[in-house]
Amino acid sequence: MQSNQAAGKSIAKEPTGRIEIDFERCKACELCVFACPKGCIEIGAKINRQGYAAAFFARPEDCTGCAICAETCPDVCIEVWR
Amino acid sequence: MQSNQAAGKSIAKEPTGRIEIDFERCKACELCVFACPKGCIEIGAKINRQGYAAAFFARPEDCTGCAICAETCPDVCIEVWR
Amino acid sequence: MTTDVVMAGFGGQGILMIGNLLSLAAMEEGKHVTYFPAYGVEMRGGTANCTVVISDEEIGSPVVGSPKACVIMNGPSLEKYLPDLRRGGILVINSSLVEPSNVDRDDVRLLSIPANDIARQVLGSQQLASMVALGAYVALAGVVSMDTLFECLPKVISRKYEKFIPLNVNALKEGESFARNHA
Amino acid sequence: MTTDVVMAGFGGQGILMIGNLLSLAAMEEGKHVTYFPAYGVEMRGGTANCTVVISDEEIGSPVVGSPKACVIMNGPSLEKYLPDLRRGGILVINSSLVEPSNVDRDDVRLLSIPANDIARQVLGSQQLASMVALGAYVALAGVVSMDTLFECLPKVISRKYEKFIPLNVNALKEGESFARNHA
C-alpha cells in the first residue's frame, strides 16, 4: 500500500532534522526519550551541575525534525531544525 | 353541580372556624388580609406599642378555619380553631 | 452659649429630618453645630433618635449625657430619655401618642402638644407631626429663628416633594403658635 | 565539649538520614544533641543540608555561624559552606562529585573520599554514598562510637528496607576504614 511505502521511505537512514539539547538545563525527566517517535534521545552518564544525568541526542541519523521532543520538554532544553 | 352546591354551603353565614390575632405582636403587614380567602381580616385604627395599626378579625362570621392567614403570618400572631 | 436637644420617636416619623433641619438652620446662622443620629442598629423598625448640639464656640462632644431638651414623639422614647433630661430642661412631648401623665418628673419644662392630631386635623397629614413638634421646640428654646428654618426647608426636602414645602412651613408655624399659647 | 557538623548535598543523596542517624547515636550515648534540617524551600530539587550539634551540656543554638566540620556531598554545597568552616575544622568531601582542587583553603583538615565510587563499586549502590561519608566523618571526629551508629540504623531505616541494614553497616565501615587509611 501507498502508506506503507511512504512509511518505508521515512525509515530510511536519511535524517531530515536535527536537535540540540541544552546539557546544563536538562533535568533528565526522560519525557523526550519516550516522546521521540524515532527513539533518537537517551539519558546519558554525565551528571550536570544540577545533579542530573542529562539526555543526549543519541541517534541523530533517525531524526525527522518533527519537534515532538521539543514540544514535550518541560524545560525548553531542545531546539529543532529541519 | 355538586361542587357548586358545596361551595354554596360554605358561603352560608355559618362560621366553621375562629381566629385570634395577637394585637401587640402584629406589624400590620397585611399579608393575612390579602391571604384570607374570605376577607375576614382588616387593618384596624388602633396603634399598638410597636407603633403599628394592628390587623383585627373583622368578619368572624365568614371564617372557615382554613388557617391560611396563620400559615401566612410571618409574625405568628394568629392562632386558629376549627 | 451651648445648647443641645435629643429628638426621638418611631422610625418613619421624620425625626432625623427635623434634626437635620435644625442643624442646617444653626449653621446658616453662623453657629457651631453637631448632629448625631442613632445609626442603623443593623435592622429596621424600633426607634429613631438624634442629638443636636448648637453653640457659639467649638463643640466638643456631639453626644450628651444629660441633654438640655428632649422632643419625644412616642411612648417608648419617653421611657428611654426622660430620666436623662437635665433639671429645668425643656420637654416637648407628642401627646397624640405619649400619655402626658407618664411624665413622672416635675423639674422640667413640659409642653404637651398633640402633634399628630394637629398634623392630621389642621394640616391634613400625620406625616407633618414632627415638623409641628420642631416648631414648638424652637419656639420654646429660641435656638434659631423660625425664618431660618423656613429657608432651610428646601435643603432637607427632596426635589420630588418640593410642593409640600408650604405645608411644612405651616406645620412649623402651627407648632410655634401652639407653644406660644400653651407655654 | 561541644561539637557540630554541617552536612550538605543534593536532595535525594540521603543527607537528612545520616544527620538523623548521627543525632540518634549521640542521644543513645547520653549526650545533648540538636539536629536542624534545611526545611522545605517550598520546592523540590536543589540542595539538602542539616546541622548536628553534640555536647555534654545543654545546647543553646542548634544552628552555627562557623561549623567545626562539614560533610560535603556535591559541588554547589562546597561553594556554599566552605567559607564558613572554622579554621582547623574537619572537611569531608565526596570526591566522586566534588573536585578536591576546588577546596581553596589550607587551614582545614581535608579528607577527600570518593563516596559514590566506593558505594557503587564496593557496595553495589550509589544510594549508600552518604553512609560512607558519615562513616568517614565519625572516624575522624570520634563524636560517637561506630557501634552506636550500627545500633541506631534500624531507627532510621524503614521496616520495608530492613534487609539493607547490613549493607549500611558495611557502608559505614568502608567510610571508616577509608578515613583511617587516608587521614
Next chain:
Amino acid sequence: MSRGAAVIHRTLMKGNEAICAGAIAAGCRFYYGYPITPQNDIPEYMSAHLPRIGGTFLQAESEVATINFILGTSASGRRVMTSSSGPGISLMQEGLSYMAGSELPAVVVNISRSGPGLGGIAPSQGDYFQAVKCGGHGGYRMPVLAPHSVQEMYSLTMLAFDLADKYRNPAMILGDAIVGQMKEPYEQTPYVSSVPAEKPWALTGCAGRPRQHLKSLYLKDNAIEVHNWKLHGKYRRMEEDEVRFENYRLDGARIAIVAFGTAARVSKTAIQWARDEGIAVGMLRPITLYPFPETQVDEVARKVDVVLVIEMNTGQMLQDVKMSTPCHDKIRFLGKPCAMPTPEEIHGEIRRLAGKAE
C-alpha cells in the same frame, strides 16, 4: 490646613461622606468595598458619585476579595480606597501585609465598631492595637490617622493618600461610629498634592522598558532580611517626618490628657468646663497614631503632674504612652470599652485628679 484662593463654603456633612469627598478631591477614582455597619454611607456615596466622574465603584464578594481588588488597582498605579469596620478589617489583614510587603499604596478606612467578634455597633476604640501595631503577619507598619471632626475626616483622607503614595505603603484612617455618623459643617478646602503623580513602578505592560513585578516573596539567601531593613528604613523616616498631633490648651497645664479621635473630641468639652473652673488641664491629641508622637508625649509628661490617658477601650494607646516616656508614675487611665465616656465623667475625673472635692 492651608487654604487656596478658591471660594470655600461650609457644608453640613456626615463624617463618612466627608471621607468620600476628601478621597475624590485627592484624585481617588477607584473604590471597592463590602457592606458593614457603621460605614455603609461610604460605599453608598461612592456608588452614586464615582460613576458620574468616570470612576469605578465595585462591590466585592467579601473583604478578602476587596483588599485584593485594591492590591490589583494599586499595582496599576491608581489611587484606590476601601472602607470597612472591625470584622471586615480583620479579614483584610493578610492582604494588608502583602501590600506592605509589596510596597503598594492605598487608603483603608476603619470606621470601627465594638468587638470582639460580631460585637455591636456602639462606638469603640478597641481596634487601636490592630491598626497601630498592624494585625497582619510579619511586622510591617502603616500610617494611622485618627480624625476627630468632620473637617478632619475630609482633610486627613487627602493626607492619607499622600502618605500612602509617598511611602508606597497602605495608610489607614481610624474612625468610629461617632465621627463617622455625625454631621457638622466643614469647609471643602482644595487638595494640594505633596507628592509626585508619577508611579514608574506601576504595572502597565512592559512597553519600552524591561518587565517589572510587584511582589513580597524573597526566598534567596538573605534577600528577605535585606528587604525588611529597607522597609524598616521607611518606617524610621515616617517616625521622623510624619508625626502629627494637636496641643489643646496645654499652656501651663498640670494635668495633660492624651486622647485621640472621639475620646479627644469629648475630652475637649470636659477641658472647657474644667478650665472655666480654673483647673490647669490640657490635652495632647495624637493625630497620627502611627507614627506616635513619642517625643511630644515624653516632653509633656515631664512637665505636668499627671498624664491622663483616655480611651474607648480598656487601655491600648496607654501602652504607647508608657513606651514613650519613663514617667510611668504620672500616668493615669480612664477607659471604657465599647462606650463613649461622657464629658461629665471626664470632667469628674479631672476634678478628682486636681484634688477638687466631688
Next chain:
Amino acid sequence: MSRGAAVIHRTLMKGNEAICAGAIAAGCRFYYGYPITPQNDIPEYMSAHLPRIGGTFLQAESEVATINFILGTSASGRRVMTSSSGPGISLMQEGLSYMAGSELPAVVVNISRSGPGLGGIAPSQGDYFQAVKCGGHGGYRMPVLAPHSVQEMYSLTMLAFDLADKYRNPAMILGDAIVGQMKEPYEQTPYVSSVPAEKPWALTGCAGRPRQHLKSLYLKDNAIEVHNWKLHGKYRRMEEDEVRFENYRLDGARIAIVAFGTAARVSKTAIQWARDEGIAVGMLRPITLYPFPETQVDEVARKVDVVLVIEMNTGQMLQDVKMSTPCHDKIRFLGKPCAMPTPEEIHGEIRRLAGKAE
C-alpha cells in the same frame, strides 16, 4: 514540669511533632488545618495519628474555614487545635476575635515565617505584635506561649490547652522554623490536667436543660460594654496568675538579656561564652509573651546596668519591655528581621556592652 511515676524515656523528635504529641497527650482529638511551610509536619503527623486513636483530622479549604471548623468543634466542648504560619494566621484573625468574643477555647499554633506578605521561610519573630497585641479587631487578648526547645513544644502545648479551657479563650503557641524543624531529645512527661473536664456551656443539644448559645453579638443597651468588662476581668486574672518566665544565669548579672523563643535559645550559647570570660550576663526569658512578665522585667531592669532586648525582628517585644519598666535609658536593642542572630553576634554585643575590647 512535675513528673508522674510513669517511666519516661527520651525520644529524638522534631519540634513540630512534639506539639502534636503534647496535644494528643492533653486529650486533643480534633485537628483542622491548611498546609503552609514551615509547619506542615503538624497536619501531616495529625493526619496519620489521629484516625488511629479515634480522632478527627480534616483538611480545610482555607485558613478562614479552618478557624471556623475550630469554632464549631470548640463550641461542641471538645479540645481542638490548628496550626499555621504568617499568612494563614492573618486569615484567622476574624475568627480568633469571634472566638475570644464568644469565649471559646482552642489552641492555635503559629510556626512563624518571614513576612510581610508571602515573605519567605527564613526564621523570624516578626509576628510578635500580631500574636501578643492580637491582630483581630476589638481588643481581646489571648495567652501566647513561646517555647524555645522541643521539650517545651511538648509541654507548653499541654499547658496551652489548660489555659484555653481555664479562661475559655483561644491560646497561642508562637514558634518559628527553628524550634519547629529542629530535632532534639525530649521526655514525654505525662499530662496532668489542671482544669475540670466538664464544659457545661457546650452546645450538645438542649436535652434536660434550657437552650443555650455561644455568640459575640451584644446589641442591646450597654450589653457589649458589660461583656467587655467581663472579658477584661479575665485578662486581668491571666495577668495576675499566668505569667511564666525563665531566669537564666541572672545571679549577679550586670547585663540582662530579654529574649524569647529561638532568640533566647541562641542567646544561651552566647551567655555561656561570656560567662566563661567572666562577664556577668544573664537572661530573663519570657515564656508567656502575654501575659508579659512586666513586674519581673522591671525588677531585673532596676538591678542591672543594661537590659539588652534581642529579637528576630526590628523591635516589637522591645515596646513591652519599655512599657514594663521606666528604666528606659538602660535598654538596648539587638535585632534582625527575618534572620537568626548568631551566637557570635550576640556574644560580640555582650562584650561591647561589657566594655571589652573587640
Next chain:
Amino acid sequence: MKEKGKGGFGKNVYRRPESLVDVKTHFCPGCHHGIAHKILAETIDRFCLREKTVGVACVGCSVFLYDYIDVDVAEAPHGRAPAVATGVKRAQPDRFVFTYQGDGDLAAIGTSEVIHAANRGENITVIFVNNTTYGMTGGQMAPTTMLGQKTSTSPYGRDFRKDGYPIKMAELLATLEGTAYSARVATSTPAQIRKAKEAVRKAFDMQIKEMGFSIVEFLSTCPTNWGMKPIDAQKRVLGEMSEYFPLGVYKERKQADFL
C-alpha cells in the same frame, strides 16, 4: 392566657410551633424570614429534634435565630456558618446540625465555605434565605440582586457588564457530588408554603439518613429595602424573582451509599 376553643371551635388547627420561642421578632413587617423560621421550627418539632439539634446562626437579619428557635445555637462569623456547622457535626455526628443563612452571607462572603461543605458531602442542612439584598446592613446589592434592581450600592440598577449576574446557588450546589438535596422554594402563597415545608422535611431527612449535604433556598421578601409594601414584595417574588430563580428540586439523592 388565651381561651382555647372559645365559641365552640374545639380543635386548635394552627398555633405557634413548640420550637418557636414565644417572643416578638425584630423582623420588619411582612418579612418572610418569619415564615421561614416557622417552617424550620415546625420541621424540628415534626422530627422531634429540638433536644438534639445544634443550629448555626449567620450574620444578617436572621442573626437572632437563637432568640427565636428553642435549640442550642452557635453564632458564626459572616458567611462561615457551613464551616462552623462542619466543626460541630464532626465533633457530634449524632446531633442534628443546620445553618440558617442569608444571600449576602451564603452567596457572597461565604461562597467558598458552602461550596466546600457541599463538596465534602458534609452531613448538615442549610436553610438559605434569598431576598436579593443585604437586609441587615440597609439594602446593598447582593450577588443575587436582580439585573436592573436598584439598591443602596447599585443606585443606577445592577448592570451585568459591571456587576455580573444574579447567582443561582440551588443550581450551582446541585452540581456537586456531595450534595444530597438541593431545592428552591418560596412562601408567597399557601401552596408554596406547603411545598416549602415538604422541601425542608426532605432536607432534614437527608441528614437523618446520613446522605450528605442538603440545602433549601427560600425566595424571600425584604419589603423595607425593596421600598415596597409587603404585599407588593410578595408579588415580586411570585413574578420576576421566581422567573429568574425557578422554584423546584435540583437534586435529590435516592441512595444512602452514594458511590
Next chain:
Amino acid sequence: MKEKGKGGFGKNVYRRPESLVDVKTHFCPGCHHGIAHKILAETIDRFCLREKTVGVACVGCSVFLYDYIDVDVAEAPHGRAPAVATGVKRAQPDRFVFTYQGDGDLAAIGTSEVIHAANRGENITVIFVNNTTYGMTGGQMAPTTMLGQKTSTSPYGRDFRKDGYPIKMAELLATLEGTAYSARVATSTPAQIRKAKEAVRKAFDMQIKEMGFSIVEFLSTCPTNWGMKPIDAQKRVLGEMSEYFPLGVYKERKQADFL
C-alpha cells in the same frame, strides 16, 4: 551562541518562545508546569501581547511566573489571583490580564474569588494547573485529589466520606453566566499539547473580544509528590485522571453581547 542550521537544516522549527525568559526553571524533572508556561508564552507571542500584558502570579510552585514570563507581573496572596486581576483589569481595561493558578490556589482557598470573577464576567483569562496536590508545600491533599490517592495529609488515601469528592472546576465554572470560555486540556501527548494551545488561544481571544471570563484547566503532573517517575506520572494523567476529569470544552460563548 548556538550554531543555527548546522548540518544543512536551515529552518528552526522549535525554539524558546520570545516571551519565555531564558533561564533555568525551579520546577522538578518532568513537571508539566513547564509545558503550560511554554504554551502561555507562545500564545502571548502569537497575539503580540507581551508589552500590553499584566500577569498575576499565585502562590504555589508557579509563584515564580515573573521570573519566567517576560511580562509585568503582580504577585497575589494565595488564592486571590482572580481578585487581584479584577483590580488590575478594572483599572486598565485595555491591558491583557491573566492569572496562573494551581489547584490548591484556585479550587481550595481561592474558590470564592474565582467563582465571583467568573460570575461577574470579569474580562480576564485564567490558566489553571490541576495536579491533584499541593506541590509547593510538599504534596498535601487538594480538593482535586483523586479518591483513594495517598498524599502527605491523606496517608490512608482520600475517602469521599471524610474528604468529599475531587472537585471539577472547569465544569463548575462553565455553569456561570459570566463565563465565556471554559475548557480542560492536558499536555501528555503531542496531540493534547496541540489542543491545549488551541484552548489557550481561544481563551485569549475571548478576552480580546471582551466576551468575559475565560479559563483553561490543565491536567498536570507532579512526579515529585506523586512519588512517580515523570513518565508514569504522565501515564496517570492519560489514564485515571482524564477519566475522572474529562478533557473538553465546557463552554464557549459565540456572541460578544451576551444578554
